Amino acid sequence: MSNLSSSPVDDIVALEGVTKRFPGIVANDSIDLSIRPGEVHVLLGENGAGKSTLIGMLSGLQQPDEGRILVDGKPMPITSPRQALALGIGTVFQHMMLVPTLTVAENLLLGGPWWQRPRTEELEARVAEITRSLGIVVKLHARVSELSLGEQQQVEIVRAMVRNSRLLILDESTSMLTPQGIEELGALMRRLVEQGLAIVFITHKLKEAAAFGDRISVLKLGRKVGEIPPERFRALGEQEIISEIVELMFGKRKDDPEAAERPVASVDTEAAPLLQVIDLAVAATDNAPGLSSISFDIRPGEILGIAGIDGNGQKQLAEALSGQRVASGSVRLEGATIETLSVGERSRRGLRYLTDDRLGEGTVGTFPVSINFFLKQVGAAPFWRNGVEQRAEIDRRAGELVREYDVRTPSLKTPVARLSGGNIQKVLLARELAEGAKVVIFNKPTYGLDLANTLASRQRIRDAAQRGLAVLLISTDLEELLSMCNRIAVMANGSLVGTVANADDARTRVGRLMIGLAA
């Protein structure tokens, strides 16, 4: 969009007006991109912005419908992964592309001519040379399934180097790494571009883009909405770059979009609690901690947060309340005891649970979007009559929900697993917040969602509380809890170690509780 000053001959690969359509969606809309040696070119965009499609076309998995790809200044259709490799385009995909049952060396040898014996000695020398220059260690004879994700990623990068790649594409490569691993990857990318390689680095994290990039292109809903060239990149500080990117991505300037601190609505403390939990306990199992003497209550319109490190019994608490897990103790909904009731009956009475396992237990991936809205009402009128599905009624109501909750789906018939995480979450929100909800348990409601969907989900939860529902919000994201809850309880080892009102000093008090100090 903004590289009129540069001659396209410098580009290793250039995209000109590339468009790719899928049924119901324009994944890439007339995208221009120039990729140069010695540069980390960051492709930044949220889930569904079209980053993966773009990579698919560069790596030969998909072909553009319109526009063209130039390699070394000449138009060159990339028709297969083999051809992409031959052109010097190596890709490290978001999901690891190594055969887990083979050793590292065997994986690196994959792709040689089939009549040849694998040339192990040659490979060893080549890998030693590459890893030495990059300062990394690759265990050639370890089985891939024994390596950590970070190690596997290094193997994939080395593989691209073994294949003499001139352009290395890293697709969401930091998403599965530890913070330490992300730092290492950043340093590794720097060394690679210093050797003259071109890198395309795909991410949806602003901080990484600012920290690792030389040039940033921002994608939004399939279109490229802006580019920050290296000259400008160097002139700006990290904070300025981030705010510029946020402006490109969201069209409005915010310093940190997540920090939008909302005034927390006050709750009528005199009102009778909607949910009362007294001495709830669950026995520990081999792979899950138990719960012991958990007591709290939530009033109408109140959001109670559960903070804590993941795996301290949060899921057990949610499942014990929803009836999916056997527990002792008392649970009262509007004063009536419900601890002996079934999952379905609790849900009918207004206790809803929005699971964190969206595709596993939240939805049936192969069922259409429309049916997934009513999974918990299968067999019930008006959507089923005498055991027969009322398609028209289901589609009518599902259509309303799709509009109301802004679910981006090609059609009501699309299997729900084909949607992005954010849109699946919208389906779940629509289902659990439907008529009759009184108490809603959210388990990590924004986990794995991009920024726009995170903010939208949080707003839904606030709106629900506003309508007078009682909300239990389980999250491992302290910022999220601080921006939404009235009170925050901290969970450790299956019990609540303290409850803090969300006032000015809440952050430090919750933090102290989380690391095991008294608030």
Add this chain to the structure above:
Amino acid sequence: MTGLFSEVFLSALLFGAVTAAIPLLLAGLGEQMSEKAGVLNIGIEGMMLAGAYLGFVGAFYSGSLWLGFLTGAAGGMAVALVMALLCVRIGLNQIVIGIALTLGLEGLTALLHHFQFSRSYPRLPAPNPTVIPTLADIPVIGPAFFKHHLIVYLAVALVVAMGYLYRRTQLGLNLQAAGDKPAALDVAGIDVIRTRTIAVLSTGALAGLGGAYLANVGAGLFIPFITNGAGFLGIVLAMLARGRPVWVLFGALLFGVCLSLTTAMQVAGINIPTDVIQMLPFLAVMMMLVLFGRRASLPAALGIPYERGAR
């Protein structure tokens, strides 16, 4: 007592076991290759039948046993070609197509047999064994293991060759990758469809050869349903062998002993209903599944057609 366990009886029993094991071995090795590459080849029973029929026809009209093996392998491969087209290239369900092929070939070969051979029931002359010098003179073991047709030794040699193929060659790596993580193979620049097609066609050739052996050497004639589940036993063997050809050999020999035992016990005139005796090999299958079924490890992408870029 002495009658039943005499040297002659034992060596005949073992000889029969080897003869019965060879078709299972070939089928098992073939199935193993398909499964390694991620294709569950239920059609293998049909491929064996095609091989048995065409192998017999080839040998009967040409008078050459070797030509019979060749036509048998070609017959198995022809059926495999259909399987490869439908299941690998187009990506149809492997189980449904496999069953359809097996049922179709059962009917087709029975029909052809009815027209061609049902009046005359022609037989092939007994094959000339290749006697291995000195080894064949060992009592019991000699006549049992070293007086077989040359193809038997070749089949056993194939076990070693397959082991080498899987462990030491590029094609072996490609096959395993096609079964465990086809997408990784694809992005490494190797055509998954082609790799799997090669595997399925090889399976067909091996199964066809096994069928031809069964008809030409084992029985000396062709009758409908002659394979009697040998292909399915091959599937069991391949699943239990964990990708190791040598385990297919051991398994095939074990089943071979059971099959041979049924014949031997009938000949020996033991006073047990024949139906019970004939049940023996299949009881052995169930025993093996109970004992070793848990250690079967199958490729991650087994049975899943590969489609580039699908999620």
